[in-house]
Amino acid sequence: MSDNILLDLSMEFSVEIVKLxxxxxxxxxLKNQLLRNGTSIxxxxxxxxxxxxxxxxxxxxxxxxxxxxxxxxxxNLFVKTDIISEATFSKLANIAGRIRRILISSITTVKGNxxx
Numbered sequence: 001m002s003d004n005i006l007l008d009l010s011m012e013f014s015v016e017i018v019k020l021x022x023x024x025x026x027x028x029x030l031k032n033q034l035l036r037n038g039t040s041i042x043x044x045x046x047x048x049x050x051x052x053x054x055x056x057x058x059x060x061x062x063x064x065x066x067x068x069x070x071x072x073x074x075x076n077l078f079v080k081t082d083i084i085s086e087a088t089f090s091k092l093a094n095i096a097g098r099i100r101r102i103l104i105s106s107i108t109t110v111k112g113n114x115x116x
Contacts, residue, residue, distance in 0.1 A: 010045045013042065014039045030074070045061070048060035
């Protein structure tokens with residue numbers, strides 16, 4: 001584990017999403033959306049660490065947040081249509097919620113620091 005909880009958590013989440021999508025049969029279009037959004041969170045968080053400015057950093061985190069919200073939508077759809085179990089949903093929704101809260105806090109902090 002690194003010193004960056006957000007990086008670690010988003011990587012863990014991406015791994016779980018990849019494993020889930022590999023285990024699902026059929027539903028290619030839905031699976032592909034979940035895979036793209038779920039892994040995009042971590043990719044944008046990683047990219048934010050190499051931002052050229054605070055504004056660029058905040059923008060990358062904002063994209064990650066949007067992807068997180070969309071991933072949560074797909075997870076909700078998957079559980080409501082019985083594509084995934086309630087247990088799988090709960091586990092992934094918990095991680096996504098933690099990521100979302102950290103992203104919101106980080107974005108708020110960066111924007112607050114930019115105003116000062």
